Amino acid sequence: MKIMPQLAMVMNLDKCIGCHTCSVTCKQAWTNRSGVEYAWFNNVETRPGQGYPRRYEDQQRWKGGWTLTKRGRLTLRSGSRLTRLLNIFANPDLPTVADYYEPWTYDYQNLVSAPAMDTTPVARPTSLITGEDTAVTWGPNWDDDLGGGPEHLGGDPVLATLSEQVKLEFERTFMFYLPRICEHCLNPSCAASCPSGAIYKRSEDGIVLVDQDRCRGWRQCVTGCPYKKIYFNHRTGKAEKCTFCYPRVEVGIPTVCAETCVGRLRYIGVVLYDADAVLAAASVPEEKDLYPAQLGVFLNPHDPRVVAQAERAGISQEWIEAAQASPVYQLIVNYQVALPLHPEYRTMPMVWYVPPLSPVVDALAGTGHDGEDAGNLFGAIDTLRIPVEYLAELFTAGDVGPVRAALQRLAAMRAHMRRVNLGEPVAPEIAESVRLTPKEIEAMYRLLAIAKYEHRYVIPSAAGSDAHRLDALATGCSLGSEGGPGMTAFDAMDDKFHLTDTNGAAAPANKARRINLLNWDGKSTNGLFAPAPETHGSPR
Amino acid sequence: MTRLLWVTVPYLAFTSLLLGHIWRYRHDQFGWTTRSSQLYERRLLRWGSPLFHFGLLAVLGGHVLGIAVPASWTAALGVSEHAYHLLSVSVGTLSGLATLAGLGILLYRRSTVPAVRKATTSIDKVMYLLLTAALGTGMLNTVGSNLIGGGYDYRATVSPWFRSLFTLHPHPELMAATPISFQIHNLVVLTLLAIWPYTRLVHVFSAPLGYLTRPYIVYRSRGPARPGAHRYARAWEASAPPPARR
Ligand code: SF4
Ligand code: SF4
Numbered sequence: 001m002k003i004m005p006q007l008a009m010v011m012n013l014d015k016c017i018g019c020h021t022c023s024v025t026c027k028q029a030w031t032n033r034s035g036v037e038y039a040w041f042n043n044v045e046t047r048p049g050q051g052y053p054r055r056y057e058d059q060q061r062w063k064g065g066w067t068l069t070k071r072g073r074l075t076l077r078s079g080s081r082l083t084r085l086l087n088i089f090a091n092p093d094l095p096t097v098a099d100y101y102e103p104w105t106y107d108y109q110n111l112v113s114a115p116a117m118d119t120t121p122v123a124r125p126t127s128l129i130t131g132e133d134t135a136v137t138w139g140p141n142w143d144d145d146l147g148g149g150p151e152h153l154g155g156d157p158v159l160a161t162l163s164e165q166v167k168l169e170f171e172r173t174f175m176f177y178l179p180r181i182c183e184h185c186l187n188p189s190c191a192a193s194c195p196s197g198a199i200y201k202r203s204e205d206g207i208v209l210v211d212q213d214r215c216r217g218w219r220q221c222v223t224g225c226p227y228k229k230i231y232f233n234h235r236t237g238k239a240e241k242c243t244f245c246y247p248r249v250e251v252g253i254p255t256v257c258a259e260t261c262v263g264r265l266r267y268i269g270v271v272l273y274d275a276d277a278v279l280a281a282a283s284v285p286e287e288k289d290l291y292p293a294q295l296g297v298f299l300n301p302h303d304p305r306v307v308a309q310a311e312r313a314g315i316s317q318e319w320i321e322a323a324q325a326s327p328v329y330q331l332i333v334n335y336q337v338a339l340p341l342h343p344e345y346r347t348m349p350m351v352w353y354v355p356p357l358s359p360v361v362d363a364l365a366g367t368g369h370d371g372e373d374a375g376n377l378f379g380a381i382d383t384l385r386i387p388v389e390y391l392a393e394l395f396t397a398g399d400v401g402p403v404r405a406a407l408q409r410l411a412a413m414r415a416h417m418r419r420v421n422l423g424e425p426v427a428p429e430i431a432e433s434v435r436l437t438p439k440e441i442e443a444m445y446r447l448l449a450i451a452k453y454e455h456r457y458v459i460p461s462a463a464g465s466d467a468h469r470l471d472a473l474a475t476g477c478s479l480g481s482e483g484g485p486g487m488t489a490f491d492a493m494d495d496k497f498h499l500t501d502t503n504g505a506a507a508p509a510n511k512a513r514r515i516n517l518l519n520w521d522g523k524s525t526n527g528l529f530a531p532a533p534e535t536h537g538s539p540r
Numbered sequence: 541m542t543r544l545l546w547v548t549v550p551y552l553a554f555t556s557l558l559l560g561h562i563w564r565y566r567h568d569q570f571g572w573t574t575r576s577s578q579l580y581e582r583r584l585l586r587w588g589s590p591l592f593h594f595g596l597l598a599v600l601g602g603h604v605l606g607i608a609v610p611a612s613w614t615a616a617l618g619v620s621e622h623a624y625h626l627l628s629v630s631v632g633t634l635s636g637l638a639t640l641a642g643l644g645i646l647l648y649r650r651s652t653v654p655a656v657r658k659a660t661t662s663i664d665k666v667m668y669l670l671l672t673a674a675l676g677t678g679m680l681n682t683v684g685s686n687l688i689g690g691g692y693d694y695r696a697t698v699s700p701w702f703r704s705l706f707t708l709h710p711h712p713e714l715m716a717a718t719p720i721s722f723q724i725h726n727l728v729v730l731t732l733l734a735i736w737p738y739t740r741l742v743h744v745f746s747a748p749l750g751y752l753t754r755p756y757i758v759y760r761s762r763g764p765a766r767p768g769a770h771r772y773a774r775a776w777e778a779s780a781p782p783p784a785r786r
Binding site for chain 2: 081082084085088089090091092094096097129130131132187188191192194195196197199200201202203204205212213214215216217218219232234235236237238275462
């Protein structure tokens with residue numbers, strides 16, 4: 001076992017109003033330069049929608065992320081190392097500026113320098129790439145708020161995976177915003193596809209960076225990243241990406257995008273993980289098992305064995321305490337409401353999302369029902385298949401179980417807190433139905449709704465992490481045999497939520513289908529393969 | 541004149557090539573890049589670039605074979621002069637044509653796609669000119685003198701002259717006797733070598749072969765901040781910390 005700390009983020013999508021403040025402030029801070037005019041380290045896209053760059057989720061086309069070979073080994077979807085090198089002169093899977101959008105400015109000078117005329121002078125758009133006049137036909141958020149209608153929405157690759165009927169109905173059903181930054185993955189395919197080895201993951205905090213001095217402009221990383229969060233600076237000829245604002249987090253303050261978010265929907269905190277377990281977890285055969293497999297990589301910072309091991313690995317007290325107080329860990333593990341974005345890309349992303357309950361509430365309210373009544377909400381989550389299935393395609397590789405469970409917990413929180421606010425007697429069974437106590441639900445409410453700055457951002461300063469470097473010797477694990485059960489986030493959650501139910505509280509029979517690789521002794525295949533189909537047949 | 545052209549000029553070019561690369565590597569890591577323009581345009585590049593690059597690799601291999609390996613060695617291996625000639629002319633012509641076609645497509649792309657044209661610097665233009673001239677004269681030598689003109693055995697003149705440069709006992713008279721097209725070709729290539737380190741061509745020397753063997757994911761420690769390392773030493777001086785207050 002090799003414990004590493006990772007700075008991670010969770011975004012609560014229920015609170016995103018799609019104002020793009022995060023995108024604009026990030027741009028002002030980092031990409032307000034020539035060569036990266038088209039680049040948005042942070043972008044906000046309306047879902048359903050094509051996203052930015054257009055249809056980036058269509059990995060048949062863009063070949064991002066990892067895939068498994070026939071023999072089950074993890075390999076880049078864009079091909080082996082040799083294939084990548086042979087394609088180095090012309091990368092067949094590289095988006096061009098047109099796939100993002102052609103950046104433009106306006107000829108403002110004309111407004112003041114035009115001679116006196118009958119008509120008002122106009123500022124014509126000029127391309128920032130060629131400097132010539134241009135027609136603005138696409139932008140980084142062109143289909144914002146479902147703009148463009150079905151014509152553009154039909155291009156959403158996630159929607160394409162849902163059934164025909166869903167496609168026809170979705171327009172009346174829901175819409176939400178998805179802010180995206182680099183995922184600072186545990187298994188970054190951008191780094192793996194860099195021929196020069198210029199992209200690296202920092203061992204102190206897990207931030208993925210491009211060494212501008214070592215990048216040689218081979219542009220393979222742009223293809224490698226399935227989230228298309230590496231941008232090629234066409235002036236300098238070097239790759240650039242979100243830096244997780246490392247100069248800020250190193251001194252303990254949040255990233256620009258988080259700091260300026262008006263909805264206060266972002267959380268930043270430390271997660272401890274086992275770097276040696278990443279490869280196995282990213283290689284599980286079933287895509288739907290990737291989410292639990294990643295949970296199996298996170299370590300429980302409250303487990304004394306983990307703490308001891310972390311100390312031995314040179315992780316400072318400040319960082320261990322930050323991991324224990326991490327809002328990110330709480331949302332992912334303690335309340336199980338945060339989910340990874342597209343785990344099926346197998347990069348083990350580290351920016352997670354609380355799925356939005358509001359489409360469900362809106363749909364309920366629209367039909368004249370009480371959108372905050374627990375019974376109504378629970379029923380709606382089950383009957384409003386479309387948003388739930390769509391969210392599952394985004395967050396759990398199509399497994400509706402965890403999405404439904406997260407939404408149920410949010411629904412329970414609403415119902416419970418309404419009773420509290422109205423002074424009605426609390427009904428403990430609401431909390432219990434989602435395997436939480438009333439106390440926990442109230443704590444979760446505080447974290448999601450009214451948490452103060454220092455609770456949303458628990459960022460230890462970098463100075464404290466220097467000890468990590470001094471002690472590389474002790475990282476070989478002596479507790480390996482003692483480790484295993486009980487140490488990971490997966491185990492912690494399994495105890496509490498019976499995580500293995502795909503169906504909230506309903507389907508314990510599925511438990512055997514889940515793999516906990518950390519428990520696997522390599523000898524028996526028991527639990528590695530799904531049992532023969534049961535007679536009543538679950539939908540999976 | 542002979543000495544100037546075939547001793548001084550080559551040594552100057554080699555010096556510039558060597559020292560230029562060392563200087564640039566130490567002071568301009570940030571500028572060391574392919575400066576790919578694929579972001580602007582994909583379709584033409586998809587054809588032009590592989591044709592050009594793979595063709596050029598073959599041409600380079602041919603040159604190594606023809607210049608570095610003395611005729612006596614190939615003869616010792618039992619390859620007759622005729623067989624060698626046939627091979628070098630046919631493969632040379634094919635790879636030369638591929639390179640030329642690739643270069644043609646790339647030049648067309650450079651001049652017609654507005655974004656690519658705008659991204660072309662003056663040193664790029666000089667480089668393209670020299671590349672085209674080198675390829676053109678090279679093709680002239682291969683096709684012109686060998687296919688049509690009845691053959692010219694450069695392995696008796698050009699190659700020994702080139703090798704003699706490295707023995708530090710150069711034989712400029714060997715070059716002086718060669719046909720003019722060979723002389724021009726050599727001068728063009730020497731100029732290209734001389735400006736090489738100051739162009740995008742530096743990317744050749746960072747061909748990422750290590751990729752085949754390194755682990756997929758690179759971990760790196762933050763490391764202590766080191767302002768004032770020589771990379772930026774010329775560009776700016778780190779400001780002195782303010783005097784401590786009591
Ligand atoms: S999301 Fe970030 S870390 Fe992950 S592959 Fe893309 S650029 Fe790399
Ligand atoms: S973390 Fe910093 S660089 Fe990354 S998207 Fe947010 S503001 Fe931009």
